[in-house]
Amino acid sequence: MNLSDNALVLFSGGQDSTVCLAWALQRFARVETVGFDYGQRHAVELTVRPRIRERLAQLSPQWRERLGDDHVVKIDALAAISDTALTREIAIGISASGLPTTFVPGRNLVFFAFAGAVAYRRGTRHLVAGMCETDCSGYPDCRDDTIKAMQLALSLGMDRRLVIHTPLMWIDKAATFALAQDIGGAPLVDVLLAETHTCYLGDREHRHDWGFGCGECPACRLRAEGFAKWKKAA
Secondary structure, X not given: OOOOOEEEEEOOOOHHHHHHHHHHHHHOXXXXXXXXXXXXXXXXXXXXXXHHHHHHHHHOHHHHHHEEEEEEEEOOHHHHHOOOOOOOOOXXXXXXXXXXXXXXXXXHHHHHHHXXXXXXXXXXXXXXXXXXXXXOOOOHHHOHHHHHHHHHHHHHHHXXXXXXXOOOOOOOHHHHHHHHHHHHHHHHHHHHHHOOOOOOOOOOOOEEOOEEOOOOOHHHHHHHHHHHHHHHHO
């Protein structure tokens, strides 16, 4: 990895992917982003993405120069074939399988397949994503083993070496806030709090000290707990 390389960031508009975008802007000569419209219940995350990109560009002339094109891929077939709390109006909880009802089977695998295709077309070999085993909510497609397997499959299937970077894989939400502070200081943390979206229910009406959200869903609770832990340690 060096400053002559390009990267493609899987960018949802959430806290984790925003920190990953800032992380990539520090390290790569050109950074593009890709988002996915898959019929998600919290589609408001697609609305906040352009604002976050612009806010990050304003934080640093170097980041503005390095930030490249944005790509949005529509894959609503994912919602059509899934029956989950992120794609249907059903309760958020634990399913009979033992996994959260917010788990969308195959979602990250599909994301990587499309991101790999975009990277191939753009001549990019680095993919950056915010998957994390520490705060993955039990999602098997966020595990390090899954990501390593996808990197191998993409490299073989594209006949081109692709590298997947997951800078948040082994840290919790508190450490993610700390990483944002290290990368971009208080201005980057402010972007996380004011612009990013994590709430599963798509709530942008209620503002808390940790950001927008319903405050009750698992994603909001995880973010709130991480923020409190980070502030206590700061």
